[in-house]
Amino acid sequence: MSIKKEFLKTKPVCKVTFTIPGKEAHSVDCAHLVGEFNEWDTASHPMKKSKNGSHAVSLNLETGKEYQFKYFINGHRWENDNKADKYVDNCFGNSQNSVIIL
DSSP states (O other), rough: OOOEEOOSSSSSSSEEEEEGGGGGGTOOOOOOEEGGGGOOOOOOBBBBEESSSSSEEEEEEEOEEEEEEEEEETTTEEOOTTTOOOEOTTTSSSEEEEEEEO
């Protein structure tokens, strides 16, 4: 997994690209980025699959904040990003969420 941050000079936002690389996506047919920025909606941010097998999506997120997120893979599996800035326990008490700090 990978996260690329591009801070914009003209606005208080950061363009963040979330990627599941092709070598890690061999069993991924579809993936969605799910988190606080989309009210944990499992359908609102589908990740686009590229020819090399990777999945990616970019969002403009407000700076000065932290956002919890996870990847929702193949409609049933939740995965954290191993490149997240930190991890926090989620409300279910049995796992953690990835966190990006902007």
